[in-house]
Amino acid sequence: MAERVSRLSTEKAVVIFTTSQCPMCHTVTSLLISELGVCAAVHELDKDPRGREMERELARRLGRAPPVVPVVFIGGRLVGSTDMIMSLHLANKLVPMLKAAGAIWL
Numbered sequence: 656m657a658e659r660v661s662r663l664s665t666e667k668a669v670v671i672f673t674t675s676q677c678p679m680c681h682t683v684t685s686l687l688i689s690e691l692g693v694c695a696a697v698h699e700l701d702k703d704p705r706g707r708e709m710e711r712e713l714a715r716r717l718g719r720a721p722p723v724v725p726v727v728f729i730g731g732r733l734v735g736s737t738d739m740i741m742s743l744h745l746a747n748k749l750v751p752m753l754k755a756a757g758a759i760w761l
Contacts, residue, residue: 659705664731669693669728676701691753692759700724730758
């Protein structure tokens with residue numbers, strides 16, 4: 656499962672692992688896609704037959720117990736969950752990170 660998560664996490668400059676009924680997933684996805692204009696790959700784990708296994712792998716990488724979504728990768732690098740994305744955004748560090756990864760241009 657680690658190999659699958661690694662492969663999926665690099666398919667675009669920004670990859671978001673979510674679940675369809677998660678309010679924080681919606682918040683992070685909206686911030687990145689709607690507000691910042693990122694063209695992200697979004698994987699809804701609750702709609703994937705191997706989603707639970709992937710969530711366990713993501714939890715292992717984050718050092719947390721499931722549930723851990725949303726989980727965001729930028730430039731193939733694990734950035735974290737809602738707390739990290741919002742902290743980076745509030746510190747004006749998220750946009751430069753997205754630019755460096757080629758996820759946004761402006």
